[in-house]
Amino acid sequence: MNAIEFILAGMLAAATPFLLAALGEMVVERAGVLNLGVEGLMAFGAVLAFITVYHGGGHLLGFVAAGLGSAVLSLVFAVSALGFRANQVATGLAMGILGQGLSALFGKSYESLTVKGVPKLALPWLSEIPLVGRLFTQDVVVWLSLAATLAIWVMFAYTKVGLVIRAIGENPKAAHAIGHSVIAVRFAAVAFGGTMAGFAGAYAAVVYTPLWADGMIAGRGWIAIALVVFGTWLTGRIFLGACLFGAVSLMGLAAQATGLDVPSQVLASLPYLVTIIVLGVISADRRLLKLNGVASLGEPFER
C-alpha cells in the first residue's frame, strides 16, 4: 500500500463522523434552529455506544443506544430553545457541555478500554480495480452513511417533507399560516440532528477508533458545524467538504510518514485551509449564498 492508496482507503472512513454529524446539523439548521451542542451530543452518543458494545450488546445495539440517547439529550435543548424560546446559542452550548460532562461521568470506569471494530465489506467488481479499488472496501457504516447522504439529498430535492422543513426555516410565520406546525417540525429536526450526532459519536468510539477515552471526540463536532456553514446548507457540498477534510488530514499524515520536508504544523492546518478555500470558492456567489442561507436561523418562533 502506498501513500495514495492509504488516502483512498481511509478517506471515507475518516470523513464519516464529520459527515453524519454535519448532515444532522444541516437538517436542524434548515428548519431554522441553530444547535451548537453537536460536540457534546457526539461525546454522549460515543460513550453510550461504547458501553453497550463493551457489555456484549453488539454494534447494532450500540448505534441504537447512541442514536436514542443523543436524541433524548437534544430534546433537552429543544424543550428550552423551542418550548421556552430560550436563546439558541446559549442553550445549545449549555446542552453540549452537559453532554460532554455526562460522557465523562458515564465513561469514568471505561477509560482507555477497547472493543472490537467491525469488519470491512468489499464491493464486488469495484474493489478489484487497481488503486481506486481501495475506495470500495469500507465498513458497513460508511456505506450506510453514503446511503443516508443520498436519502437526505432526495428528501430536500424531491419530497414534501423536505419542502416543509425548508419553508419553516425560511419563513416560519408563513408556514404556520398555511397550517404547518412549526414547533413540531423543529422538534423533530432537532431530534433527528441529535440521532445523527449520536451515530457520529458511535462511529468514532466503536468502529473508527474502537476504544473509549474521555475527550476522544476532540473537536470533531465543531468541525461538523463549520462544514454545514461552509457547505452552504447543501447536502452535496457538505459531503464534498467532509471527504475533502478527511482526505487532506490523512494526506498530512502520509506526507510526514514519507519524509516530505513540510513542517507538520502546516500539514496539520491544511485540512482546515483546503476545505475553507474549496468550499469558499464554490460558494463565492453571494446571491446564491443568500438563496441557500436559512432566513430564520436561530430566531425563536412566536405565533
Place this chain on the structure above:
Amino acid sequence: MLHKLTRRTLMKGVAAAGLTGALGGKAAMATDEPLGITLVIPSPVGDVGWGHALAAGLEPVKAAYGDKVKVTVIENIPEGPDADRIMNKTVSDGNNFLIAGSFGYQNGALQIARRNPAVTVLHASGYQVAPNFSPFAAKYFQGTYLLGMAAAALSKTGKLGSVSAFAIPELITSINAFTLGAQAVNPDVEVSVVWVNSWFDPAKEQEAAKALMAQKCDVIFSNAQDTPSVISACEEAGVYAFNLNSSMKKYAPKTYLGCVATDWSPFFKASVDAHVADTFKGANAFLGVSDTVVEVVDWNPGIPADVMTRIKEIEAKIADGSFSPFTGPITKADGSEGVAAGATLTDGEIVAMDWHVKGVATPLPK
C-alpha cells in the same frame, strides 16, 4: 433575605479558607493532621498512560505512611488559569505536598511554591527550580534505545515508525535514542515520524499509525499517547509496537514489543520523606534506569536470544553509568556533526535536544 444569607455564608467560607491557609504549612505538621498530598494531572487517570503512572507512583507512599497521608488525585485539569486556581485551592485547603503533573502547570505551581514556603511542589517535565520546587522527568531515551535494538532485530522491512505528540526535546530524544539503538543492530534502519500535534486525539493517532504502516514500517513507537490507540491498531495489523509509561500488553498480546515503564514511587517516596523530615531541597530530578525510575518491561518473547543478550548487557551498562546512548560519534540528520567522537552529551544538552540523528527520515518541524 436569601441573597444576604448566601453572602454571609460565603463570607464565612472565605474567612475559614483564609484561616486554614494562614495556619497551614508547619502548623499542620506539628499536630497529628495527616499530610495532604495532591496530584493534579491534565488527562483522566485510566488504566494506562501518563496519569496512571503518576497516580500509581503514590501507592507505595500511601502504603508506607498509612493514615499519616491523605492523597487526592485531581484529573482532567487543562493547563492554564483553571489549573492555577485548582492548585491554589488545594494548597489553601491545607494540602502541603503538591505534584503538578504537566509541563504547562509550571508557572502557576512555581508561584504557589514561592508564596507558601512550607509547601513542597514537584513539577513534571519542567526546568524551573526553587528551594521547595523540584522539576522531574524520566530518561525515557535509555529505554527507547534498548527497544530500538529489539525493533531492528524484528523488522523485516528495515523501516521503523513513531507516532509522536509534539516536537519537544523530551520526545525528540526518545526518537533519537530509538534510532541509535536500532542502528546498533542494523546500521541501515530508517525511522519515520508522524507528529500528530496533539496530546490527545485517539482517532488521529490511529490514522498516523496506519499512515506509517502504509510506508512499510513494521515496528511502531507510540510516543506519548495516553490511550492504546496506536497499540491496538498495530495488533490488528500484525505490526510490532511499544509505548512509554505503563504497559499496554493486554491491548496487543501478540505484537507488543515492550514498555518503557516509569515507576515514580522511589522519587515520590524520597521527596515525601524529605518533606516530613523538613530536609527537602529543590533540585532538577532527571531520573533513569539507575534510579529504578525507568525500566523496560514486558519484552516480547519473539526477540532473538542473541539480541536479547546484547540488550541486557547494554541495560546493565546504562544502569552502572558506563554507557550512554548519546556518546559520539553521532551525525545529525542534516549530515553535520551532532556529538564528537568520544564525547557524551550532558543531561543539560539532552533536555535541550532540538535535532534528529541521521537515520530519522522525517525532517523535524521548525
